[in-house]
Amino acid sequence: MNPIVKVVIPAYNEEQSIGHVINDIPKEWVAEIVVVNNGSKDKTAVVAAANGATVLNQPKPGYGNACLMGIDYLKNSATPPDILVFMDGDYSDYPEQLPEVIQPILDGKADFVIGSRALGNRENGSMTFPQIFGNWLATSMMRWFYGIRFTDLGPFRAIRFNDLIKIDMKDKTFGWTVEMQLKAAKHKLRSTEVPVNYKKRIGVSKVSGTVKGTVLAGYKIIFTIFKYL
Numbered sequence: 001m002n003p004i005v006k007v008v009i010p011a012y013n014e015e016q017s018i019g020h021v022i023n024d025i026p027k028e029w030v031a032e033i034v035v036v037n038n039g040s041k042d043k044t045a046v047v048a049a050a051n052g053a054t055v056l057n058q059p060k061p062g063y064g065n066a067c068l069m070g071i072d073y074l075k076n077s078a079t080p081p082d083i084l085v086f087m088d089g090d091y092s093d094y095p096e097q098l099p100e101v102i103q104p105i106l107d108g109k110a111d112f113v114i115g116s117r118a119l120g121n122r123e124n125g126s127m128t129f130p131q132i133f134g135n136w137l138a139t140s141m142m143r144w145f146y147g148i149r150f151t152d153l154g155p156f157r158a159i160r161f162n163d164l165i166k167i168d169m170k171d172k173t174f175g176w177t178v179e180m181q182l183k184a185a186k187h188k189l190r191s192t193e194v195p196v197n198y199k200k201r202i203g204v205s206k207v208s209g210t211v212k213g214t215v216l217a218g219y220k221i222i223f224t225i226f227k228y229l
């Protein structure tokens with residue numbers, strides 16, 4: 001039997017992009033697309049539902065809070081997935097690369113796959129300098145302190161759902177991506193990376209395009225790495 005694949009997309013004020021993201025996900029591969037609307041002040045929820053996604057409303061702000069709600073919903077649903085894919089709602093990722101991201105799991109070669117933008121093609125301007133530097137620093141720190149090898153903290157990723165439940169994610173904000181990578185290593189999951197491409201977002205940046213977002217996210221990521229030392 002084919003494994004059940006589902007997608008969780010955290011989204012905050014992404015009415016311009018969320019429809020494109022959902023449309024570009026190859027439907028023959030996925031059983032359900034869950035958009036977790038994170039208190040958007042625009043029509044994100046309406047657009048997502050109109051494009052066929054399941055929409056959950058998470059009033060508590062935070063990237064991690066949105067992802068946690070998605071996991072909780074799927075855990076308690078009638079058909080929990082075998083593989084869960086995460087991607088952003090801003091159309092920076094290429095949703096059509098989903099089959100490539102889950103392939104190592106389908107092949108039985110990995111439990112956890114990071115879509116690495118460092119290994120793929122990045123459109124000019126799709127990542128800011130602090131974002132590129134921050135990813136380099138965070139992945140380097142993981143290597144120096146733990147011997148864990150990743151090239152990116154990219155949002156586009158896939159994990160066997162049982163393993164995701166096992167690693168018991170907690171982070172409510174921007175420590176989310178790095179926490180998953182640290183815990184995957186701690187729990188000895190088989191982790192791998194595939195190259196993914198990355199383009200300029202549609203809509204308004206909330207994190208890396210703003211000074212406040214960059215500082216908060218950078219601080220949280222570094223703090224999270226030390227927390228698990």
Ligand SMILES: Nc1nc2c(ncn2[C@@H]2O[C@H](COP(=O)(O)OP(=O)(O)OP(=O)(O)O)[C@@H](O)[C@H]2O)c(=O)[nH]1
Binds near residue numbers: 013066201209
């Ligand atoms: N900032 C923020 N983003 C959230 C939240 N909940 C969900 N998101 C989503 O998290 C994803 C990443 O946010 P982005 O603003 O794209 O951050 P980024 O990718 O670092 O930077 P840019 O693409 O340059 O804006 C998007 O899909 C957001 O819609 C939240 O509470 N705060």
Ligand SMILES: [Mg+2]
Binds near residue numbers: 088090092201
């Ligand atoms: Mg983005």
